[in-house]
Amino acid sequence: xxxPIKYNLRNLRIRWVTSLLTVxxxxxxxxxxxxxxxxxxxxERSLKGSGDPLGLIALRVGTTAESQSVVTKQQVEDxxxxxxxxxxxxxxxxxxxxxVEVSNAVKQDGxxxxxxxxxxxxxxxxxxxxxxxxxxxxxNPSVGELVVGVGARRRFANLRxxxxxxxxxxxxxxxxxxxxxxxxxxxxxxxxxxxMKAQFKRDYSAILIRCASASEVKRIxxxxxxxxxxxxxxxxxxxxxxxxxxxxxxxxxxxxxxxxVLSIGAIFGAANTMYAAVASRTREIATMRVLGFPxxxxxxxxxxxSAFLGLAGGILGSLLGYLLFNNMAxxxxxxxxxSELAFQFRVTPALMLSGTLLALVMGIVGGFFPAFxxxxxxxxxxxxxx
Amino acid sequence: MKFLPLIWxxxxxxxxxxxxxxxxxxxxxxxxxFVLTALTEMQAWEGVAAPHLRVVVQHAEGLTALLTIDLExxxxxxxxxxxxxxxxxxxxxxxxxxxxxxxLPEFAVDVGVIRELFTELRFSxxxxxxLLATKNxxxxxxxxxxxxxxxxxxxxxxxxxxYPANPELEIVGTFTATDPHQEVQMFFRWDxxxxxxxxxxxxxxYWMEARTLEDIPKLKELIDAHTKNSPAPTETVTExxxxxxxxxxxxxxxxxxxxxxxxxxxxxxxxxxNTMAMAARERVTEVAVMRTLGxxxxxxxxxxxxxxxxxxxxxxxFAVGVxxxxxxxxxxxxxxxxxxxxxxxxSTVLVALGAALFCGVFxxxxxxxxxxxxxxxxxxxxxx
Numbered sequence: 001x002x003x004p005i006k007y008n009l010r011n012l013r014i015r016w017v018t019s020l021l022t023v024x025x026x027x028x029x030x031x032x033x034x035x036x037x038x039x040x041x042x043x044e045r046s047l048k049g050s051g052d053p054l055g056l057i058a059l060r061v062g063t064t065a066e067s068q069s070v071v072t073k074q075q076v077e078d079x080x081x082x083x084x085x086x087x088x089x090x091x092x093x094x095x096x097x098x099x100v101e102v103s104n105a106v107k108q109d110g111x112x113x114x115x116x117x118x119x120x121x122x123x124x125x126x127x128x129x130x131x132x133x134x135x136x137x138x139x140n141p142s143v144g145e146l147v148v149g150v151g152a153r154r155r156f157a158n159l160r161x162x163x164x165x166x167x168x169x170x171x172x173x174x175x176x177x178x179x180x181x182x183x184x185x186x187x188x189x190x191x192x193x194x195x196m197k198a199q200f201k202r203d204y205s206a207i208l209i210r211c212a213s214a215s216e217v218k219r220i221x222x223x224x225x226x227x228x229x230x231x232x233x234x235x236x237x238x239x240x241x242x243x244x245x246x247x248x249x250x251x252x253x254x255x256x257x258x259x260x261v262l263s264i265g266a267i268f269g270a271a272n273t274m275y276a277a278v279a280s281r282t283r284e285i286a287t288m289r290v291l292g293f294p295x296x297x298x299x300x301x302x303x304x305x306s307a308f309l310g311l312a313g314g315i316l317g318s319l320l321g322y323l324l325f326n327n328m329a330x331x332x333x334x335x336x337x338x339s340e341l342a343f344q345f346r347v348t349p350a351l352m353l354s355g356t357l358l359a360l361v362m363g364i365v366g367g368f369f370p371a372f373x374x375x376x377x378x379x380x381x382x383x384x385x386x
Numbered sequence: 387m388k389f390l391p392l393i394w395x396x397x398x399x400x401x402x403x404x405x406x407x408x409x410x411x412x413x414x415x416x417x418x419x420f421v422l423t424a425l426t427e428m429q430a431w432e433g434v435a436a437p438h439l440r441v442v443v444q445h446a447e448g449l450t451a452l453l454t455i456d457l458e459x460x461x462x463x464x465x466x467x468x469x470x471x472x473x474x475x476x477x478x479x480x481x482x483x484x485x486x487x488x489x490l491p492e493f494a495v496d497v498g499v500i501r502e503l504f505t506e507l508r509f510s511x512x513x514x515x516x517l518l519a520t521k522n523x524x525x526x527x528x529x530x531x532x533x534x535x536x537x538x539x540x541x542x543x544x545x546x547x548x549y550p551a552n553p554e555l556e557i558v559g560t561f562t563a564t565d566p567h568q569e570v571q572m573f574f575r576w577d578x579x580x581x582x583x584x585x586x587x588x589x590x591x592y593w594m595e596a597r598t599l600e601d602i603p604k605l606k607e608l609i610d611a612h613t614k615n616s617p618a619p620t621e622t623v624t625e626x627x628x629x630x631x632x633x634x635x636x637x638x639x640x641x642x643x644x645x646x647x648x649x650x651x652x653x654x655x656x657x658x659x660n661t662m663a664m665a666a667r668e669r670v671t672e673v674a675v676m677r678t679l680g681x682x683x684x685x686x687x688x689x690x691x692x693x694x695x696x697x698x699x700x701x702x703x704f705a706v707g708v709x710x711x712x713x714x715x716x717x718x719x720x721x722x723x724x725x726x727x728x729x730x731x732x733s734t735v736l737v738a739l740g741a742a743l744f745c746g747v748f749x750x751x752x753x754x755x756x757x758x759x760x761x762x763x764x765x766x767x768x769x770x
Contacts, residue, residue: 018660021656021659021660022660024656025656025657025660028649028653028656029653031649032646032649032650035645035646036646039642060550061550062545062547062550062552063548065547068480068548102450103447103448103450103451104447104448107637111634112448112631113634113635113637114448114635167447169617243486246723246724250721250724253720254424254720258417258421258646261416261420262413262650262653265410265413265414265417265654265657266410266653266657268407268409268410268413269406269410269653269657269660272403272406272657272660272661272664275403275406276403276664330638331637331638332635332638332639333632333635338449
């Protein structure tokens with residue numbers, strides 16, 4: 001025979017100040033957890049999501065980022081000679097040699113950060129099927145035109161269409177803005193490869209290759225890696241971006257740590273509230289026992305009451321986290337490429353569910369021992385006592 | 387003070403509740419200390435740089451662009467030497483040891499001047515002599531020696547990430563420093579680095595020491611004007627400004643971390659407020675009796691607030707003790723890649739204690755004022 005749930009809900013309402021304070025504590029713990037994870041997930045999407053599952057990237061041996069790598073024209077030609085590379089409908093090889101350089105730019109908040117500038121070739125766009133212009137037009141070669149990713153446009157001060165920032169002693173004109181499904185490219189500026197090579201006095205940085213299948217990715221990686229003559233490192237494009245997600249990984253680890261430690265703090269708070277609730281209702285509990293409710297029902301009833309507190313806090317906290325942080329624009333340094341990575345916080349349904357579950361656990365654990373005490377109330381003594 | 391026993395007895399009267407509050411505060415404050423330490427560590431270099439007159443010349447477009455070797459002649463000319471001394475080339479090598487995660491603070495410098503330029507580093511004459519005599523010699527901080535279990539005389543190979551060369555260095559000596567952050571650095575010879583790079587004369591920054599504080603703006607003006615129309619325009623900054631660029635690059639992360647700290651404090655206040663409200667409610671009759679005996683409202687208020695402060699401070703003592711033990715004694719770091727050193731600063735401890743005090747006062751104020759103001763007759767009438 002179970003105690004009606006209404007009993008618990010009414011009790012929470014009568015002690016509303018205490019209930020509210022406890023719920024608010026749980027709300028805030030949930031918000032912190034949701035926020036940290038949303039930040040980690042945002043970074044992860046911006047980096048990991050940029051990898052082309054059918055792509056691979058070749059870099060100078062030992063380098064970890066395009067901006068640090070140097071690949072010569074000869075090396076590009078060697079790679080183009082690998083038999084069995086994929087061609088597009090027009091018969092062109094789906095290989096793109098690109099150059100990435102970083103340069104200082106002024107941020108919206110006045111500070112400075114490095115913005116990556118990519119020299120794109122004829123095949124660059126075909127290799128990023130999600131890229132599309134959202135404003136202005138594409139760049140023309142050799143007249144110093146650039147298009148800006150929406151992430152970089154959000155974070156930096158003078159990168160709107162029509163602006164003329166200067167990088168490496170040359171004035172450039174921003175002629176368009178593009179979107180790329182939240183990927184890392186959105187943090188970049190794109191211009192013509194030959195323009196960039198001339199201005200930055202550099203060779204290529206990396207070679208991107210699209211393959212027909214995942215097994216082809218592996219095969220071509222092995223061809224390049226296995227032959228010293230290329231002197232290049234080749235790795236699947238997805239792996240390349242995963243390796244850069246140091247910050248995202250760390251923030252998620254800290255999110256777990258903080259979530260756990262803060263939750264323990266909140267559990268003590270919830271336990272406190274529930275002990276007080278049990279103490280003030282000793283006679284009530286004894287009466288229920290007299291009416292014939294078994295110990296287990298009483299234990300369960302109190303755990304349930306505490307679980308309500310947790311659930312309410314979790315739902316509110318997750319919603320608040322969603323309202324406050326979803327899609328919030330942020331940026332931090334990608335230490336691997338030493339440039340600004342623009343990203344957006346992502347509060348996913350799965351994250352909101354995890355936040356709510358975490359709060360529910362806080363409530364249940366917090367109510368566990370107080371409920372135990374309630375269930376062991378001795379009837380005679382409780383009824384006799386004032 | 388004579389009420390201390392009473393306050394103590396009050397705190398102990400519901401031991402379970404006091405324990406739960408105390409433990410909650412300890413856990414939350416631990417998070418606060420952790421968060422604050424992460425913040426101070428992000429800016430640790432600025433602290434190291436603060437007391438020095440060192441000046442850094444970098445490319446106006448940021449650290450990834452290189453300076454010319456010709457600039458060195460100008461920096462060593464009389465025009466500049468009037469305001470500065472001990473000029474050195476300074477490149478962060480950006481190499482890792484064995485594992486990609488071990489990206490080290492390893493710097494290629496003109497070793498002839500480092501003793502005068504980095505006066506806070508302490509090494510033996512013997513080690514310095516060997517460094518000057520050994521082309522591939524390196525001077526390693528004691529923190530780094532300990533981390534990898536290196537000993538003097540050992541040969542180590544660094545794998546370059548953006549410079550395509552792998553220096554094979556010989557440890558010729560170790561150094562200690564005032565600040566533990568500097569003890570995880572290592573220095574080797576710029577001429578050896580240049581030899582590996584086929585004499586391409588790649589200079590990332592020049593460092594020097596201003597003769598006086600007044601010379602710093604003069605240096606900035608002279609050097610930046612000199613290079614203004616050259617292929618490599620410069621930006622001359624103090625070491626502190628140089629370091630601040632790195633924390634600025636962290637972007638919103640800093641603001642977010644500060645926000646978390648504030649939220650933690652808020653949770654703590656609410657949790658303690660809840661407890662104190664419960665404690666006050668229990669004592670309504672008792673307070674009324676005390677008032678009847680002649681205790682003033684202010685006295686009652688003080689006793690309740692003091693109890694709350696006492697509980698908060700004991701919780702804080704636990705949090706501070708545990709975090710000092712973990713981070714400063716055992717020297718554990720939450721992420722050795724990002725934080726090679728992760729130590730709680732004295733200022734952080736003070737902030738944590740301040741937060742506990744704040745929490746103690748604010749959480750008890752409302753219930754305490756309510757009990758102090760309640761009419762005695764109402765208090766006595768109430769049956770708990």
